[in-house]
Amino acid sequence: MRSETRQAVDLLRTSAAPDRKHLYIGTAWLILAAGLEVIGPLLGKSLIDNHLLPHQLDWPRMIALLAGILVTGWVASLVRYVQLVRLSGLAMRSVRRLRESVYGHVLRLPMAFFDKAITGQLVSRVTNDTEAVKNLYIQVLFVMLDSSIVLTGAMLAMAWLDWRLMLVVLMLFPAVIVIVWFYQRMSAPAVTRARELRSEINAQVAESIGGMTVLQASNAALRFGERFRATNQLQYHARVAELRANAWLLRPALDLLNVLLLVGVIYSFGQREFSGLEVGILYAFVSYIARVVDPLIQITLQFSQLQQSVVAAARVNILLNEHQAVANTSAARISAGAVSIRDLRFGYAPGEDVLHDLSLEIPAGAFYGIVGHTGSGKSTLLSLLLRFYTAQHGSIAIDGIPLSTIGDTAFRDDVGLVPQDPFLLAASARDNIDMGRGYSQAQIETAARAAKAHGFIMALEEGYDTSLGEGGARLSTGQKQLIAIARALAGQPRILFLDEATSHIDSETEQVVQTALDELRGSVTLIAIAHRLSTIRDADRIIVLNHGRIAEQGTHDELMDIEDGIYQKLYLLQQLVD
Numbered sequence: 393m394r395s396e397t398r399q400a401v402d403l404l405r406t407s408a409a410p411d412r413k414h415l416y417i418g419t420a421w422l423i424l425a426a427g428l429e430v431i432g433p434l435l436g437k438s439l440i441d442n443h444l445l446p447h448q449l450d451w452p453r454m455i456a457l458l459a460g461i462l463v464t465g466w467v468a469s470l471v472r473y474v475q476l477v478r479l480s481g482l483a484m485r486s487v488r489r490l491r492e493s494v495y496g497h498v499l500r501l502p503m504a505f506f507d508k509a510i511t512g513q514l515v516s517r518v519t520n521d522t523e524a525v526k527n528l529y530i531q532v533l534f535v536m537l538d539s540s541i542v543l544t545g546a547m548l549a550m551a552w553l554d555w556r557l558m559l560v561v562l563m564l565f566p567a568v569i570v571i572v573w574f575y576q577r578m579s580a581p582a583v584t585r586a587r588e589l590r591s592e593i594n595a596q597v598a599e600s601i602g603g604m605t606v607l608q609a610s611n612a613a614l615r616f617g618e619r620f621r622a623t624n625q626l627q628y629h630a631r632v633a634e635l636r637a638n639a640w641l642l643r644p645a646l647d648l649l650n651v652l653l654l655v656g657v658i659y660s661f662g663q664r665e666f667s668g669l670e671v672g673i674l675y676a677f678v679s680y681i682a683r684v685v686d687p688l689i690q691i692t693l694q695f696s697q698l699q700q701s702v703v704a705a706a707r708v709n710i711l712l713n714e715h716q717a718v719a720n721t722s723a724a725r726i727s728a729g730a731v732s733i734r735d736l737r738f739g740y741a742p743g744e745d746v747l748h749d750l751s752l753e754i755p756a757g758a759f760y761g762i763v764g765h766t767g768s769g770k771s772t773l774l775s776l777l778l779r780f781y782t783a784q785h786g787s788i789a790i791d792g793i794p795l796s797t798i799g800d801t802a803f804r805d806d807v808g809l810v811p812q813d814p815f816l817l818a819a820s821a822r823d824n825i826d827m828g829r830g831y832s833q834a835q836i837e838t839a840a841r842a843a844k845a846h847g848f849i850m851a852l853e854e855g856y857d858t859s860l861g862e863g864g865a866r867l868s869t870g871q872k873q874l875i876a877i878a879r880a881l882a883g884q885p886r887i888l889f890l891d892e893a894t895s896h897i898d899s900e901t902e903q904v905v906q907t908a909l910d911e912l913r914g915s916v917t918l919i920a921i922a923h924r925l926s927t928i929r930d931a932d933r934i935i936v937l938n939h940g941r942i943a944e945q946g947t948h949d950e951l952m953d954i955e956d957g958i959y960q961k962l963y964l965l966q967q968l969v970d
C-alpha cells in the first residue's frame with residue numbers, strides 16, 4: 393500500500409509539474425483567504441467585548457468593525473473561489489497530460505504486451521483510471537489542501553484566543569473520525585452495491601450494442617429492455633439507500649456532535665478557571681467551531697475514496713512503467729525487397745518453440761505463398777517478418793540488412809500489410825486509405841485503382857469523402873478487404889504481406905484481388921498466407937509449413953506431384969469442399 397501511495401504521489405507530481413507555479417500561488421492565496429476568514433470572528437469578539445458589553449457605543453468604530461467582518465468574509469470567499477478555479481484548471485490540465493501520455497505510451501508498446509493485455513482493462517486504464525486520478529487531484533487539492541488550511545487557521549486562532557478552550561474543541565477530532573468511520577461502515581454495502589450495479593448497467597449496454605444483430609434477429613429487444621429496467625431500478629434503490637444513510641445517520645450524528653461541543657465549550661466557559669473569559673471569546677469560538685467541523689468531515693469522508701483513487705493511480709503508473717519498444721532511427725532502408733531467413737527459431741514461451749530452425753530465401757519481386765494447417769506457425773512467421781517479435785535464434789535480413797537495424801519509419805514505409813481483419817476506422821474512404829500519412833488525392837486514387845477499389849468507392853454517394861461507418865459497416869467484407877489492400881499499396885511498399893486477405897471474400901472478389909496482385913508481380917515482393925489455396929496457386933513458390941518447419945516447397949504443380957504430400961491433400965480437400 394505504501395508503495396502504491398508513493399506511485400500515486402509520483403504520478404500526481406509528474407503530471408502537474410508544468411503547472412507547479414499555479415500550485416504554489418494557489419496555496420499561498422488559500423492561506424491568505426484562511427487568514428482573512430479567521431479575522432472575522434476576532435473582529436466580532438472585539439465588537440462584543442469592547443463595545444456591546446461595556447455599552448461603549450462608539451458608532452464609527454463599531455460600524456468599521458461590522459464592515460470589517462463583512463468585507464473579510466466576502467474577500468476570503470472570493471479569493472478561495474478564484475483559487476479553487478485555478479486549482480481545478482491545474483487538475484484538468486494534469487489529467488489531460490496524463491491521459492495523452494498513457495495513450496501515447498500504449499501506442500508504442502511492443503506487440504508481445506498485447507498478447508497478455510485484456511482490451512477492456514487497457515481501455516479502462518486510459519479512461520476510467522485516469523478519471524480516478526482526476527478525483528485524486530480534486531481530493532488532494534480541494535479537500536486535503538483547502539480544508540487543512542481552513543482547519544489550521546481556525547485552530548491557530550482558537551489557540552491564540554484561549555488554548556484551554558481550543559483543547560476542548562480538539563477533543564472533537566476523534567469523535568468526528570469515529571462517526572464518519574461508523575457511517576462509512578453502515579453505508580458501505582449500499583455504496584458497493586450501487587457501484588457494482590453501475591458496472592452491470594455498462595456491461596449490459598455494451599453487450600447488447602455489440603450483439604445487436606443476434607439480439608434483433610432473435611427478437612430479444614423486449615427481454616433485454618426488461619432486464620435493463622430491472623438492473624436500473626436496483627441501482628436507483630441502492631443509491632437511495634446510500635443517500636438515506638447520509639441523511640439519517642451522518643448529518644444527525646454530526647449535528648448532535650456540534651451541539652455537544654457547544655455545550656462543552658459553554659460549560660467549560662462557565663467553570664471557575666475560565667471565569668475571567670469574555671463573552672466575545674465564546675462568540676469567536678462558536679464561529680470557529682462551524683469552520684472546523686465541515687473541513688474535518690470532508691477530510692475524513694475522503695479517506696476511503698482516496699484509497700480507491702490511489703489504487704487507480706498506481707495501476708496507471710504500472711502501465712506507464714511497461715517498457716516501450718526501442719525506437720530505431722537508423723537511416724538504413726529497404727531497396728529491392730529480397731528476404732533472407734536463416735535458422736530462425738522462435739517460441740512465445742521459453743522452451744515451447746513454435747518455429748524450428750527455419751531457413752528461406754525470397755528474391756526481390758517474387759510472389760511467395762505460405763500454407764499449412766492451423767497452428768503450423770504461418771502467422772508467427774509473419775509477425776517475426778513484421779518485427780512484432782524478435783526471434784530467439786537465427787536471423788532475418790532484407791536486402792542483406794539485418795531486420796532489426798532498419799529504421800522504424802523506413803521499415804513501416806517500405807513494408808505493407810493486408811491483415812486478416814481489414815480494421816476500418818469510422819472515417820471516410822480517403823481517410824481509411826490515407827491513415828493520417830498525408831497522401832495526395834492522386835496517390836490515394838492510384839492506390840485504390842491498383843487495389844480495384846476505385847470503382848466501388850466512386851459509386852458511393854460522396855465518393856472518397858463518404859463516411860464508411862463504424863468498422864466500415866457500409867461496405868461488404870470483400871470491399872473492406874480491397875480498401876485494406878489500397879491502404880497498404882498507398883505507401884508504395886517494396887514488400888507486401890497478405891495475411892489470409894481472401895479468406896472472407898467470394899470467388900468473384902477473389903478474382904479481383906487476384907488481378908490486383910498479378911499487376912504488382914515483379915515490382916513488389918509479395919508474401920501471402922492463404923487458407924484458400926486458389927489465391928496462391930500461381931505463386932512463384934509455395935512454402936508448406938508443418939509444426940513450425942518447412943515440410944514442402946515448390947510451385948503448385950511441383951507440390952501437387954508429391955504423392956501423399958500435405959499440399960496435395962490440402963488442395964484436394966478444398967476442391968471437394970468447393
Ligand SMILES: Nc1ncnc2c1ncn2[C@@H]1O[C@H](COP(=O)(O)OP(=O)(O)OP(=O)(O)O)[C@@H](O)[C@H]1O
Binds near residue numbers: 764772
Ligand atoms: N500470441 C501468442 N502467444 C502464445 N502462443 C501463440 C501466440 N500466437 C500463436 N501462438 C501459438 O503458436 C502456434 C502457431 O500459431 P500461428 O498463429 O502462427 O499458426 P497459424 O499457422 O497462423 O494458424 P492459423 O492458420 O490458425 O492462423 C500455435 O500453437 C499457437 O497456439
